[in-house]
Amino acid sequence: MPKAIYRPEHDVFLAILKARRIDSGITQADCSHALGRPQSFMSDVERGIRRLDIIQIRDLCKVLGCGLVDVIKEFEEELNKTGF
Template identity: 85%
Template sequence: MPKAIYRPEYDIFLAILKARRIDSGMTQADCSHALGRPQSFMSDVERGVRRLDIIQIRDLCEVLGCALIDLIQEFESSLNKAGY
């Protein structure tokens, strides 16, 4: 099995994160700043260069104003629609 970052499912996850950030009205810089990180942090996350652990994903959800469970449900729904 290939590493997760090389699987198409990971691209779906990253697209959801980016869409949620944009829908929240935040720039990468805004989001990174709210997380106490440099601007490059969100850029790296959205490009798939930096991976997040579950705690960081939860923190990001809080900044974006969404519940972790909602993000996971959207991810699962997107995977199902894509046939994964």
């Protein structure tokens, strides 16, 4: 089994995170700053270079004003639509 970052499901997850960030009106730089990370952090996350653990995903959800469970539900729904 390939590493998660090389699986198509990872692309789906990243697209959800990026859409949530854009919908919230927060720039990558502002998001990174709110997380106490360098400006490049969110760029690296959204390009799939940097992986997030569950705690970091939860922190990101708080910054974006959404719930972790809601993001996971959306992820599952998108996977089901695409046949994963």
